[in-house]
Amino acid sequence: MEQARIHEKPRDFSELDQSALFSEIEIPEQFLYERQQLIMGLSYALARSARADRSLRDSDLAAALTSVARRIETLVNSGIHYDQAVANPVQHSVIAELQKMLQEYQQTEQKHLGYVRLRDSEVLRALVFLLRMALGRTSGRPRSRAFIDFLLAQFPESNRALAGSEAAGSIIVP
Incomplete structure (x- = not known):
């Protein structure tokens, strides 16, 4: 499967629905440097959700990112707090994980800076960046997990490394 992904051509963004990509939102390169911790935190939240539920697919992550x-976007453009109910429980758990991470990020900023510097427009840019990356990395097949595998590779489980050393130490040689 990994070999197939290496040789697979990347998806052409012109084939995708431009409204799904939030094409009106610009993401300057400077933003990626300034808000790298936010993007990594959101990515980690997605990876944590994927580890918690092995039935999760790329399409679920993309739908959750789109929903948030x-x-x-509604909050930024109109100031209205609008929360649309998500029927899919898998997507709902991903959304909850993203919201939890955003809350933790804001609490950390409040603790260290004395105020919250993160703006809703920056959160929107970070989410759109991750959505575009998800749509670009997935194969588009219904059961695709290419983006999830990419996320899991970025945040490997530290427990596996510990389990490997413990297992090696528990072997008794006569």
């Missing part, structure tokens, strides 16, 4: 991005 649309909510934040």
